[in-house]
Amino acid sequence: MNSLILGVSGSPVPNSNTDRLVKCVLENAGQKSEFVKLSQLEIRPCRACLACAKTNICTGIEDDWRVLAPKVVEAKALVIGGWMPFGILDSRTKAFLERTFSLRHSILLNGGKVGAAIVTGTVNPDPVADDIAEYFKGEGIRPMGKIVASGIDPCWSCGLGDECVQGTPYPMVRSGYRPWRYPYADRLPSADEFRITPDIVPPGVMNQDGVIEDARKLGKLISTTLKRDEEARTVLLENLLSGITSKNSIELLLALTEKSHLFGWISNEHEPAKLLSSLKRAEAHRERDENTEAVRELLTFGRDVLYRTGISIREDGSSLLVQEARKAIADLYDVASST
Numbered sequence: 001m002n003s004l005i006l007g008v009s010g011s012p013v014p015n016s017n018t019d020r021l022v023k024c025v026l027e028n029a030g031q032k033s034e035f036v037k038l039s040q041l042e043i044r045p046c047r048a049c050l051a052c053a054k055t056n057i058c059t060g061i062e063d064d065w066r067v068l069a070p071k072v073v074e075a076k077a078l079v080i081g082g083w084m085p086f087g088i089l090d091s092r093t094k095a096f097l098e099r100t101f102s103l104r105h106s107i108l109l110n111g112g113k114v115g116a117a118i119v120t121g122t123v124n125p126d127p128v129a130d131d132i133a134e135y136f137k138g139e140g141i142r143p144m145g146k147i148v149a150s151g152i153d154p155c156w157s158c159g160l161g162d163e164c165v166q167g168t169p170y171p172m173v174r175s176g177y178r179p180w181r182y183p184y185a186d187r188l189p190s191a192d193e194f195r196i197t198p199d200i201v202p203p204g205v206m207n208q209d210g211v212i213e214d215a216r217k218l219g220k221l222i223s224t225t226l227k228r229d230e231e232a233r234t235v236l237l238e239n240l241l242s243g244i245t246s247k248n249s250i251e252l253l254l255a256l257t258e259k260s261h262l263f264g265w266i267s268n269e270h271e272p273a274k275l276l277s278s279l280k281r282a283e284a285h286r287e288r289d290e291n292t293e294a295v296r297e298l299l300t301f302g303r304d305v306l307y308r309t310g311i312s313i314r315e316d317g318s319s320l321l322v323q324e325a326r327k328a329i330a331d332l333y334d335v336a337s338s339t
């Protein structure tokens with residue numbers, strides 16, 4: 001088992017604290033992983049054109065989302081690293097999250113994955129990390145945890161120093177830093193003696209108390225969870241489909257759907273014949289290399305399953321037919337989205 005774990009960082013600073021934390025989680029998961037620095041790509045915000053509605057493929061913007069989307073679809077875990085200009089999530093990470101809108105139609109394509117939120121900031125990154133965790137929940141992604149840490153405040157190194165009254169030093173130090181939740185306040189000298197020197201700057205994340213330990217644990221938790229998921233899937237499919245050998249993920253889904261009245265998931269009132277027809281059309285499209293059409297049929301199938309059975313995938317991301325439809329789409333998405 002070697003599922004892809006995708007880590008993204010919205011920090012534009014080379015080898016930044018945010019980057020290092022995301023990478024630390026990936027390394028400790030010990031599985032196939034890829035780190036993406038969003039500032040090296042052009043990912044524009046969603047323009048709400050809704051061109052993605054029927055195929056879950058964004059065709060409304062020509063940018064690097066074309067390259068990134070298949071990796072997001074393939075990944076079983078998303079590790080999202082942001083920073084916080086003006087106390088809110090940075091625009092690159094936000095644009096990344098917005099563009100995943102293209103993947104949510106009909107069956108929440110990212111549903112059933114696991115996610116982790118990492119945010120660095122000067123003061124109180126928790127609410128921003130909680131926003132990312134909320135995003136996960138809305139997508140049916142299981143939050144595995146969050147890591148917050150201190151980044152390097154630009155006012156410590158911009159060169160304007162302690163005489164600039166607009167930046168962090170003035171309000172933080174001269175107001176007695178009472179309104180701030182700044183974890184390294186004890187490094188700051190009194191207002192009268194205040195000078196920006198290297199010893200008042202917070203350590204890098206690798207040397208912040210407990211942070212790396214938490215990142216290691218998070219990486220391991222992601223890894224164990226993915227392994228457990230995959231083992232559970234294998235056992236379930238072996239039990240349900242014993243004797244059936246399927247060549248690809250659509251055929252497997254067909255076999256499951258054919259048998260699913262036996263499991264009590266689908267009854268006659270759910271019109272199983274219609275569900276099976278969708279899958280047969282999807283397979284016929286796949287055989288003719290009409291991958292976008294195959295994806296469209298699989299989404300129709302998934303939407304029909306949910307609508308007819310009344311399953312809420314937010315509460316029950318485990319719906320096996322939907323999960324296997326996501327997998328079948330993931331197997332085709334790279335090619336489908338490039339044509």
Ligand SMILES: Cc1cc2nc3c(=O)[nH]c(=O)nc-3n(C[C@H](O)[C@H](O)[C@H](O)COP(=O)(O)O)c2cc1C
Pocket residue numbers: 011012013016017018019083084085086087088120121122123124150151152153154
């Ligand atoms: C333009 C700008 C605005 C910032 N505003 C805030 C802020 O409002 N609150 C805060 O806690 N940190 C703020 N910061 C500090 C960043 O969050 C900090 O630089 C970031 O954690 C650094 O992460 P990095 O080392 O990964 O680049 C700001 C930084 C920049 C460059």
